[in-house]
Amino acid sequence: MSTIYLYVLDGLADWEWGYLIAELNSERFFKNNAPQVSIKMVGSSKEPVKTMGGLTIVPDCLIDDMVVNETNSLLLPGADTWNDSEHAAIIEKAAEFLDLGAMVGAICGATSALSNFGLLDARPHTSNGPGFLEMVSPGYKGQPFYVVQPAVADNNLITASSTGGLLWAKQIIEYLDVFQEDTLEAWYNYFSTGEADYFYRLMESLPTR
Known part of the structure; x- marks a missing residue:
């Protein structure tokens, strides 16, 4: 069993992690004998946070409760509050995950937090467009x-722009190895194009339970 920690903070962008968390939680398209995953919402405190869409999320655990090892993962969603100093602790944890070879996924504003700590200085990455990280992270x-x-x-660092949530989800699902390859391709193609043929390919790809 591996634990996937999703950091929750005020103002987090609901749409950026929706595809990914829905599939990991429901396991509806998982392959037979897929690695077991558990999702935990982690916060800088146990106080509820309010998403950009107005949803209230209560963290399951605190940053200090996280288990940093090679099989666990950390997801950092976008938000408009990443400049707050309280988030420095989770970026320090992100550095620990990366150093161990464990997966860290960061999207939109979370990439600026990684860049502020120099974690994007020597690795392929993306963000909200050329010039964005220079604008928000003077030391980038x-x-x-x-x-x-x-x-x-x-490898174990997966970054995305604010419009890259679907591809980000695909790459993380692929890293976690919980879908069959043909299932993942059909899933991504269906949700990225809306073409019905991919839906039927998706259904046909599912293993017999």
Whole structure:
């Protein structure tokens, strides 16, 4: 059993992590004998947070309760409050995860928090467009490694722009190895195009339970 920690903070962008968490929680398209995953909402305190969409989330655990090891993962969603100093502790944890070879996924504003700590200076990554990280992170030095794509997977670091949530989800699901390859391709193609043929391919790809 691996634990996937989703950091929750005020103002987090609901749409950016919706595809991913829905599939990991429901397990509806998981392959047979998929690795078991558990999702925990982690916060800087146990106080409820309010998402950008107005939803209230109560953290399951605190940052100090997290178990940092090679099989667990950390997800950092976008939000308009990443500049608050209270979030420094979770970025320090992100550095620990990366150093161990464990997966860290960061999207939208969370990429600026990583760049502020120098965690994007020497690894392929993306964000909300060329120039964005320079604008929000004065010490950013990762320009040579910036990739103009909705989402970029560099081994155990997976980053995305605010519009890259679906591809980000695909890359994380692939990293976690919980879907069959044909299921994942059909799933991504269906939700990215809306073409009915991919829906039927998705259904046909599912293993017999």
